[in-house]
Amino acid sequence: MSYFIDTKYLNLIGHRLPLFKKKKTDLWNCRCIVCGDSRTNKNKARGYFYRQRNDLYYKCHNCLASQHFGTFLKNIDSILYQQYVFERYATGENGPKAHTKAEEFVYQYEKVEFKPKPLIETVAQKLSELPDDNEAVQYCLTRGIPRSKFTELYYINSVRKIQVIAPEYTSIKTEEPRLLLPFYNEAGELTGVTMRALRGEHLRYIMIKLKDDEPLIFGMNNVNKEIPITIVEGPIDSLFVDNCVAVAGTGFSKIESLGLNKELITIVFDNQPRNIEVCRLVEKYINLNYKVFIWPCGIPEKDINDYVAGRGEIQQLIRENTYQGLMAQLKFTEWRNC
Numbered sequence: 001m002s003y004f005i006d007t008k009y010l011n012l013i014g015h016r017l018p019l020f021k022k023k024k025t026d027l028w029n030c031r032c033i034v035c036g037d038s039r040t041n042k043n044k045a046r047g048y049f050y051r052q053r054n055d056l057y058y059k060c061h062n063c064l065a066s067q068h069f070g071t072f073l074k075n076i077d078s079i080l081y082q083q084y085v086f087e088r089y090a091t092g093e094n095g096p097k098a099h100t101k102a103e104e105f106v107y108q109y110e111k112v113e114f115k116p117k118p119l120i121e122t123v124a125q126k127l128s129e130l131p132d133d134n135e136a137v138q139y140c141l142t143r144g145i146p147r148s149k150f151t152e153l154y155y156i157n158s159v160r161k162i163q164v165i166a167p168e169y170t171s172i173k174t175e176e177p178r179l180l181l182p183f184y185n186e187a188g189e190l191t192g193v194t195m196r197a198l199r200g201e202h203l204r205y206i207m208i209k210l211k212d213d214e215p216l217i218f219g220m221n222n223v224n225k226e227i228p229i230t231i232v233e234g235p236i237d238s239l240f241v242d243n244c245v246a247v248a249g250t251g252f253s254k255i256e257s258l259g260l261n262k263e264l265i266t267i268v269f270d271n272q273p274r275n276i277e278v279c280r281l282v283e284k285y286i287n288l289n290y291k292v293f294i295w296p297c298g299i300p301e302k303d304i305n306d307y308v309a310g311r312g313e314i315q316q317l318i319r320e321n322t323y324q325g326l327m328a329q330l331k332f333t334e335w336r337n338c
Contacts, residue, residue, distance in 0.1 A: 006056035026051035035063035124154035154180040184221035219245040237304035294331040297338040
């Protein structure tokens with residue numbers, strides 16, 4: 001009897017559910033009204049009503065919403081829900097019981113909270129959810145990036161899809177897949193992304209900024225300001241170092257606006273002693289009395305990523321070659337003349 005009542009009320013609200021239809025016995029389908037289903041494909045319908053014993057349940061295969069039909073109805077139409085409760089729980093298999101008021105029947109439903117899909121996941125897939133033969137996963141494994149970091153990295157199968165969340169970037173015309181690294185501020189808000197080439201494209205990185213009034217610092221949503229912090233150039237480099245953020249280039253002036261304790265900061269520049277701009281920055285931050293990592297002579301790798309891919313762990317090397325003040329000046333001179 002209860003299943004019959006569930007299906008009766010489902011048919012009463014069916015006209016309100018987009019693309020609602022009966023697929024087969026004990027199975028109905030519609031576009032999910034919890035998450036809105038696909039934003040790009042209006043024909044997507046991934047919400048299902050199905051029978052389990054003598055009850056009807058709802059499940060969405062997009063947002064994974066899962067609930068009893070009564071809960072679903074309550075969220076759609078509270079007045080119709082009251083009638084449903086009275087009819088379903090005030091009558092038994094052998095006819096009406098003596099109760100006359102719906103208020104006398106209390107039915108406890110499990111409260112289900114639904115979290116909206118993160119903005120970045122509307123255009124890209126998390127690496128941790130992809131198979132090993134995916135080209136972005138293969139790239140990361142080749143570069144020695146720990147699998148524990150795969151939850152922070154994404155694969156976008158067409159770079160042009162970024163226009164869904166950044167429509168002003170109309171200059172992007174290509175459709176190649178890329179590795180996507182999202183930037184968040186301390187509040188966890190998406191401020192931008194960088195997309196790394198996977199197939200040898202001429203433009204290795206494409207940077208997208210979503211908040212003009214905030215600096216792009218990779219890792220700010222995870223950093224602990226109370227313990228030593230390492231600041232590097234590249235977002236991928238930062239994945240190999242504990243409590244690390246990246247300025248995404250040589251824009252180290254950003255760090256002065258982050259409210260970090262200078263005494264806890266170690267700056268790691270790329271290993272480019274012949275690069276005038278890099279040398280100028282190293283010297284600048286030594287003169288500002290920051291602790292600076294100086295690459296030992298004899299190491300050919302140009303950055304942390306290359307070093308780890310070829311040799312392994314980097315943190316001990318950083319600890320043993322970080323200097324400040326006059327010693328930093330001396331080691332900088334040696335490095336520049338390597």
